[in-house]
Amino acid sequence: MTDVAWPLRRSAPRNPWFRQDPSVALVVAAGLYVVVLLLTLFAGTPGDDYFLLYVFPVALIAMTFGLRAGALAGMSAVAFVVVWVVVRDISFSTAGWAARVAPLLVLGLLLGMAADRLRWAEAERLRLxxxxxxxxxxxxxxxxxxxxxxxxxxxxxxxxxxxxxxxxxxxxxxxxxxxxxxxxxxxxxxxxxxxxxxxxxxxxxx
Incomplete structure (x- = not known):
């Protein structure tokens, strides 16, 4: 029998940077949270939609760590939105709150779930x-x-x-x-x- 090299690692696709070094991804996400919070508190007018930029740290954490972390990331973004609203003395209707909160939470949940499924699929591929x-x-x-x-x-x-x-x-x-x-x-x-x-x-x- 010829010497067959163990092919699993060589055949596996290269993981993205945030999967290779989750600690770096966490630091980057934390930095993004701070930057977006500062933008919402000190830049522009209260009507500016800088809070939408929270989708980036939420997506990064969800894709790196999975469903639970994605849910926590979405809730953290919502907490920062609350800080922004309180500090800038902004008022929203129920629909306004739902329009700003729901996308952040759903994004963290859906991307986290997708990341977990991808991780499971990769493990199953290696097993097969x-x-x-x-x-x-x-x-x-x-x-x-x-x-x-x-x-x-x-x-x-x-x-x-x-x-x-x-x-x-x-x-x-x-x-x-x-x-x-x-x-x-x-x-x-x-x-x-x-x-x-x-x-x-x-x-x-x-």
Whole structure:
């Protein structure tokens, strides 16, 4: 069997920057919250819609951390809107509040839910790739064992005991190497090296 490199990480698409370093994404989102809050408090007139810029930190947190964080991000944006309204002494009707609050909350929930689903789909894809690879290599191991044992049997039936034993020993060593390679690439720390061939062929002590 040829040496097949473990393909999962190489085949996986590169994660966006906020997934690679969530702490940086959190810092950026916090900075955006502060900038938008300052704009709403000190820039323009009370009627300016700077609060709409809260969609950026809410979206960033939701896409980075998922549903729960997205909901918290939306509620945080709503809290900053309340601060803006109180400080600038602005009054809204019920419809006005709903028009400003609902989009922030819904955005955090929907993007967070979408991020969780994408994360689950990626994990499932990796699981299926790993299962397909193990299945393929299991077939190769089985074929190698069957062919080796068949050749050993033919040699023994032909009276070539020495040849048959050598073929059987080689088949056992090859099986140990293949299985140990699978264990090592699967990240199982123990039994990652082949057992000594002589120990594997030693008959059990009665």
């Amino acid at each position: 790739e790993a299962a397909a690879l193990l299945h393929r290599e299991a077939i190769e191991i089985n074929d190698s064992l069957v062919q080796g044992m068949a050749a050993a049997r033919w040699s023994l039936q032909a009276g070539e005991v020495g040849v048959g034993v050598r073929i059987l020993d080689g088949t056992i060593d090859s099986a140990q190497e293949l299985v140990s390679d699978l264990i090592r690439r699967a990240g199982m720390g123990r039994r990652s090296e082949p057992l000594d061939g002589s120990a594997a062929r030693r008959p059990p002590v009665p």
